[in-house]
Amino acid sequence: MTSTLGYAILAVLARGERTGYDLAASMRRPVGYFWTAGHSQIHAELQKLRAGGLVGFESAHGPGPQDKKVYHLTAEGLAALREWVTEPPRERPERDELVLKTYAAWVAEPELVRRLFADQLATHEARLADYERQEASFGGQPAFGDPGFGGYATLRCGLSYERHRADWCRWMLAQLGEGP
Template sequence: MSLQNAILVALAESPQSGYDVAKQFDKNVGFFWRARHSQIYRELGKLKDKGWAFSEEIQQSGKPNRIVFSITNEGHEALLRWSREPAAVQELKDDVLVQLYGIEHIDLAGLRRTLLARQERHRDHLAQYEAKIKLLKNGTTLKDTGRELALEVALIYEREWSEWCDRALARLEPAAVAQLDNVVPIMQGAGSTKT
C-alpha cells in the first residue's frame, strides 16, 4: 500500500485540509499506516498533480487561508483499482527479533529495557483499540463493519505482542538467565555487560 492510497481513503470520507488529514492519521488511519505530517503534505501535492485530488482555498479572517483537498472521480477510480489488486503480505522486519536471534552477542539489560518499552507501547495501543471498538459495536453500516474488522485484527496483534513481552521479560530476568547453559558475561570495558 502506498501513502497516497491511505490519503485517498481519508479524502473519500470528506474534503479535508492537509492538517485535517494529518490529524485523522494521528487518530485513526495512523493505527494501521504511519506517516509524518510533512509526508502527508507532499503526497497531497502529488495527488493533485495526478488529478486524483483538487484543492480549494477557503478564506478565513484573522488566520491564514485554509487549503481543502477533495478526491476527484479519477481519485475514486484509482482507489478502486488499488482495492482490486492483491494486498501484499507485510514481511516481518523487527530489530528486537534480530537482537533475540543473536542474543548471546548483545546487552541483556538493554534488551530488557527495549522489551519493557515495547510492552508499554503495545499496552497503550491495545487500550486505544479497545476504546475505539466499543464505539463501533453493534454498528449497522458497512463502514462500521470494516472498521470493526480492522480493529479486531489490531487488537489481536497488540494483545499477542503485549503477552509475548510478558513471557520474554520473565525468561530474560537475570535469575532465569543465570540458570541457562553457555552464558558468558561480556567483559567490563570491552562493551556492555550481559546482566
C-alpha cells in the same frame, strides 16, 4: 503511478473533504496506527494527486489572511482507490527491530534484556488498553460498506497484533526467568 501514501490520502478523502491540516490529523490518528506520513510528505503527495486529477480543492475563508484549500476526491480518484483496494499488496521485507534484537539477545546482559522486554510489554499493554477503549466506543461492528467498517476492521487487526506482542513479551520474560 500513485504511491501507497497517495492511496492512504485518497482513502481519507473518500470519507469526506478535508483541509491539508485535517488530512495530516487523520494521518496521525487513526491512519497513523498502520501507516505514517509527515505533513511535508502529505503536502507533496497532494500536489501529485492534484496533478493526476485524483483530487481537487475548493478555496474557503481561512483563519488567517489567506484562504485555505479544502480537498476532495474526484471521480477519477475514487475509481483509482476502488481499483487499488482489491489489488494484492506489494511484497515488502519484514523489518522488526525487536525481533532482530531478540535474535542477538544472547550476547547481552540478561537483566538488560529482561528490562527491554518488560518495557516492551508495558508499551503493548498500554496500546492494547487504548485499542480496547476505542473498540468499546464503536458500539458494535459497522456493516461492510459503511465508512466506519474500515476503521473497525483495522482496529481489530491492531487488537490482535497487540495481544500477540504482549503474549510474546510475557513468554520472553518467562524464558529469561522472570514472569510478567
